[in-house]
Amino acid sequence: MHAALSNIGALDAAHHLHPFSDMKKLNAAGTRIIERGEGCYIYDNHGKKYLDGFAGLWCVNIGYGRKEIADAAYKQMNELTYYNTFFGTTTPPTVLLAQKITSHAGPNINRVFFTGSGSEANDTWFRMARVYWAAMGKPTKKTVIARVNGYHGSTVAGASLGGMKWMHEQGDLPIAGIVHIGQPYWYGEGGDLSPADFGLKMARELEAKIDELGEDNVAAFVAEPIQGAGGVIVPPETYWPEIARICKARNILLVTDEVICGFGRTGHWFGHQHFGVEPDLAPIAKGLSSGYLPIGGVMVSDRVADVLVNEVGDFNHGFTYSGHPVCAAAALENLRIIEEEKLVERVHDDVGPYLAAGLKSLEDHPMVGQTQSAGLMAAVQLAENKSTRKRFEDRERAGVEVRNHCLANGLVLRATGDRMLFSPPLVITRGEIDQMIEITRKGLDHAWKVMKG
Ligand code: PMP
Numbered sequence: 001m002h003a004a005l006s007n008i009g010a011l012d013a014a015h016h017l018h019p020f021s022d023m024k025k026l027n028a029a030g031t032r033i034i035e036r037g038e039g040c041y042i043y044d045n046h047g048k049k050y051l052d053g054f055a056g057l058w059c060v061n062i063g064y065g066r067k068e069i070a071d072a073a074y075k076q077m078n079e080l081t082y083y084n085t086f087f088g089t090t091t092p093p094t095v096l097l098a099q100k101i102t103s104h105a106g107p108n109i110n111r112v113f114f115t116g117s118g119s120e121a122n123d124t125w126f127r128m129a130r131v132y133w134a135a136m137g138k139p140t141k142k143t144v145i146a147r148v149n150g151y152h153g154s155t156v157a158g159a160s161l162g163g164m165k166w167m168h169e170q171g172d173l174p175i176a177g178i179v180h181i182g183q184p185y186w187y188g189e190g191g192d193l194s195p196a197d198f199g200l201k202m203a204r205e206l207e208a209k210i211d212e213l214g215e216d217n218v219a220a221f222v223a224e225p226i227q228g229a230g231g232v233i234v235p236p237e238t239y240w241p242e243i244a245r246i247c248k249a250r251n252i253l254l255v256t257d258e259v260i261c262g263f264g265r266t267g268h269w270f271g272h273q274h275f276g277v278e279p280d281l282a283p284i285a286k287g288l289s290s291g292y293l294p295i296g297g298v299m300v301s302d303r304v305a306d307v308l309v310n311e312v313g314d315f316n317h318g319f320t321y322s323g324h325p326v327c328a329a330a331a332l333e334n335l336r337i338i339e340e341e342k343l344v345e346r347v348h349d350d351v352g353p354y355l356a357a358g359l360k361s362l363e364d365h366p367m368v369g370q371t372q373s374a375g376l377m378a379a380v381q382l383a384e385n386k387s388t389r390k391r392f393e394d395r396e397r398a399g400v401e402v403r404n405h406c407l408a409n410g411l412v413l414r415a416t417g418d419r420m421l422f423s424p425p426l427v428i429t430r431g432e433i434d435q436m437i438e439i440t441r442k443g444l445d446h447a448w449k450v451m452k453g
Contacts, residue, residue, distance in 0.1 A: 008033050008045070009030050009031060009033065012031050012033075013026075013027040013030075013031075018031070019154070032044055033045040037052070037060075037064030037065055038063075038064050038065040039063045039064060039065065039425070039427065040052055040063055040064075040424060040425045040427065040428050040429075040432055041064070042064065042412070048410070049410060050407070050410050050411065050412050051410060051411050051412065051424075051432060051435060051436060051439075052064075052412045052424065052425065053406075053411055053412050053413045053422050053423070053424045053436050054412050054413060054414050054421070054422070054423050054424070055291075055423050055424055055425045056291050057286070057291070058228060058259075058260045058265070058286055058287075058377075058423045059285075059286035059287055059289075059290060059291030060290050060291045060425050061263055061264055061265065061286075061287040061290045061291075061334075061338065061343070061425060061426045062290045062334055062337050062338065062341075062343065062425065062426065062427060063290075063425040063426075063427040063428075064425075066290075066292075066337065068333055068336075068337060069289075069290070069292045069330050069333050069334060069337075070292075071333075072329045072330055072332070072333035073292070073293065073326050073329060073330045073333075075329070076093060076325055076326045076328075076329035076330075077326050080325050081325075081326065082324065082325065082326070083325060084320065084322075085114070085318075085322050085323040086318060086322075090323070091323065091325040091328070092325075093325050093326075093328035093329040093332055094114065094323035094324075094325060094328045096328075096332055097112075097114075097323075097328040097331050097332045097335075098111065098112040098114075098297075098323075100332060100335050101284070101288070101297070101299065101335070102299065104269040104270070105269065105270060105282075105299055106273070106278060108278060108301045108302050108303070109279075109282070109299045109300070109301050109302070110302060110305065111299075111300045111302075111305040112284075112297045112298065112299055112300065113128070113297055113298045113300060113322070114295065114296070114297040114319075114322040114323040114324075114328075115285075115295075115296040115297055115298070115319055115321075115322060116294050116295065116296060116319055116321040116322070116324070116327075117153070117285055117294055117296045118152075118153050118158075118257075118259035118283060118284075118285035118286060118296050119152070119153025119154050119155040119158040119296075120153075120155065120296060120319060121153075121259065121283030121284060121285055121296040121297055121298050122152040122153045122155070122157060122158040122161055122222075122257065122283050123153075123155050123156075123157040123158060124283070124298050124317060125220075125222075125255055125281040125282075125283055125298045126144060126157045126161065127157075127317055128281065128298065128300070128304065128308070128315070128317070129144065129219045129220045129253050129255070129281065129304075130142050130219055131308070131312055131315060132219075132253070132304050132307050132308065132312075133219050135307050135308075135311040135312045136307060136311075138216065140216050140217050141216060141217060141218060141219045141252075142177050142217065142219050143177050143178070143179060143213055143217050143218050143219060144161065144177065144178050144179075144218075144219055144220050144221070144222060145179055145180070145181060145206060145209050145210070145213075145218060145220070145221045145222075145252075146161045146162070146163060146178060146179070146180050146181075146221075146222050146223070147163050147180055147181055147182065147183050147222075147223050147227075148163035148180050148181070148182055148183050149163050149164065149183045149185070149227060149230040149231070149233075150162050150163045150164075150180075150183070150222070150223060150224060150227060150230060150257075151163075151164065151224070151227070151228060151229035151230055152222065152224075152257055152259075152283075153259075154167075156171075156173070156175060157175065157178075159171075159173050159174075160173045160174030160175045160178045161174070161178055161222055163180045163183070163230075164229075164230075179209065179213070181202075181205040181206055181208075181209050182202050182205050183202065183227065183230065183233060184198065184199055184202040184203070184233065184235035184236060184239045185227075185230075185231070185233045186198045186199070186236055187369060187370050187381050187389060188391070195236040195237075195238075196236055196237065196238045197238075198236060199235055199236030199237065199238035199239035199242070200238045200239070200242055202235075202239060203238070203239050203240075203242035203243045203246065204242065204246075206221055206243060206246050206247075207246045207250070210246070210250045210252065215250050215251065215252070218250070218252045219252065219253060220252055220253035220254070220255050220280075220281070221243065221246075221247055221252055221253070221254060221255065222255040222256075222257060223243070223255075223256065223257065224256070224257045224259075224260065224261065224271070225240070225256050225257075225258070225261045225266070225270075225271025225272055225274060225275055226260075226261055226266065226271060226274075226374055226377060228259075228260035228261075228377070228421075228423075229416065230416065231379060231416040231417065231419040231421065232372065232373075232377055232378060232379035232416075232419065232421050232422075232423075233372070233379070233419075234372040234373070234374055234379075239275075240272075240275035240276070240277050241275075241276070241277065243277070244277040244278070253280040253281060253304070254277070254278075254279050254280050254281075255279055255280065255281045255282065255283070256270070256271060256272040256277070256279040256282050257282070257283050258270050258271055258272070258282045258283060258284045258299070259283055259284060259285045259286050259296070260286060260287075260377070260423070261274070261377070262282075262284045262286070262287055262288065263284075263286070263287030263288055263290075263335075263338065264287065264338055264343050264344040264347055264375070264426050265287060265347070265375055265376060265377050265423065265426070266347075266352075266374040266375040266376075266377055267344065267347040267348030267349075267352045267374065267375030267376075268344065268348065268375070269344055270282065271374075274374055274375075278301070279299075279301065280301045280303055280304055281298055281299070281300060281301065281304060282298065282299040283296065283297070283298050283299075284296060284297050284298070284299060285297070287334075288331050288334070288335075289327060289330050289331040289334050290334045292330045292334065293324075293326065293327040293330045293331070294321075294327060295321075295324065295327035295328065295330075295331050338426070341427075343426040343427065344426075346426065347375040347376050347426050348375065350430075351376060351426075351428055351429075351430065351433060352373070352374075352375040352376055354430050354433055355373055355376060355378060355422070355424075355433050356371075356373045356378070358433055358434065358436070358437040359371035359373055359378055359380065359422075359437070361437065362380060362437065362440065362441060362444065365441065365444050365445075365448070366386065366448060367382055367383065367384075367386075367398075367444045367447060367448040367451075368380055368381070368382065368383065368386065368444065369381040369382060369383030369386045369389060369391075370383075373422075376422070376423060376424055376426060376428070377422070377423050378421070378422040378423075379419045379420065379421050379422070380419065380420040380422075380440070380444075381418065381419050382395075382398045382399065382402070382418040382419065382420065382447075383418075384398075384451070384452075391418055392418055392451060394451075395417040395418035396415075396417060396418075397451070398418045398447060398451055399415030399416070399417055399418050399419065399420060400415055401443075401446065401447035401450050401451065402415060402420055402440070402443040402444055402446070402447040403415040403420065403443070405442065405443040405446040405447065406439050406440060406442075406443040409439045409442060409443070410439065411435070411436060411439040411440070411443075413440065413443075420440065420443075422436070424436065
């Protein structure tokens with residue numbers, strides 16, 4: 001081993017600042033060092049093997065270590081390492097990727113604006129929506145309505161669009177022109193209403209907010225089809241159709257953030273298809289390249305694209321890495337694999353329902369209040385008293401106890417407060433799902449003892 005590699009932990013503490021981390025605590029505890037990945041498994045520097053129930057960070061949809069992607073990137077890197085798409089130029093993989101993405105997005109979406117990440121994708125549509133309305137002769141239509149406990153990234157616009165109070169508190173966010181309405185989180189906030197009634201109630205908060213602000217001042221509404229970082233909150237069935245109706249009736253753009261839900265995660269190519277709605281704009285990233293290289297974008301419907309192309313002139317926006325040819329080549333190969341191996345269909349017809357059944361089997365556990373899933377995106381809601389939907393006083397601890405026990409037993413899960421989140425690679429097998437459920441049950445047993453004992 002290279003001398004420096006034997007010392008990675010100490011070097012990490014000395015030189016590396018991690019995202020979303022308390023560095024003092026992390027440096028004291030030490031980081032886990034992941035060295036290798038294959039299929040649905042990752043391996044740490046001690047050779048310990050983990051089933052990755054989280055696909056990296058909701059992104060490694062085709063699993064780790066696919067040589068085809070490495071080959072595609074290598075080939076492209078040898079041919080043309082980089083070129084920009086700014087000054088009247090383009091590169092072949094960029095164009096082919098835009099075409100491939102839109103071929104799965106429904107008849108009204110035919111164009112893509114590329115970015116380097118999901119956050120940049122959100123910043124991009126935010127500006128694009130305002131430019132669109134200005135070109136339509138409605139320059140006052142500027143405010144964007146987003147949701148409490150939504151997540152749209154860490155850039156200034158992304159974090160402002162997100163509804164995470166603890167992010168807003170750092171750096172004086174949200175920026176002007178972004179407001180938030182409630183989330184369709186029935187288990188936590190639905191009270192005595194049925195899920196269906198609660199879904200309608202929360203959707204109608206959008207209508208009330210538009211009334212309050214005035215339709216002429218509102219540009220768009222943005223939401224993740226299923227909140228991801230907020231806790232994999234699958235909204236009641238009534239929610240999305242009502243949101244789509246309101247956006248149409250009030251003439252505001254509908255933006256679905258597909259950064260997690262896109263590229264097969266829910267058993268459809270995109271999350272909006274899962275709920276049968278059509279967005280005007282849709283940021284994408286993560287599963288677009290299965291995380292092999294960083295790339296994101298915004299899918300732009302004809303309604304917006306026609307105005308951008310024919311009316312706006314220069315859209316003064318773009319990134320050095322917009323449409324990066326090597327990232328595009330890797331993403332193109334990733335989409336080819338998803339198509340060829342019919343991974344979307346596999347999630348929809350086979351492993352998605354299988355995971356849902358496995359999760360249902362956990363509902364007999366005293367600590368499980370509810371399970372929810374869509375394809376391979378799922379959550380287990382923890383509860384102190386499942387018959388009354390009472391949640392633990394210390395929600396964080398409940399989740400962390402389950403998560404840490406699972407980790408020690410070789411399963412990576414994520415805890416968002418008292419919800420345990422699952423988002424495994426789309427290539428996961430039924431046997432691996434059984435393993436995931438079994439280790440989770442042991443984690444629940446352990447945490448229940450700790451919390452109630
Ligand atoms: N939108 C959603 C829905 C996300 O989940 C994320 C990342 N978790 C982002 C945007 C931001 O993407 P990135 O981290 O690539 O900037």
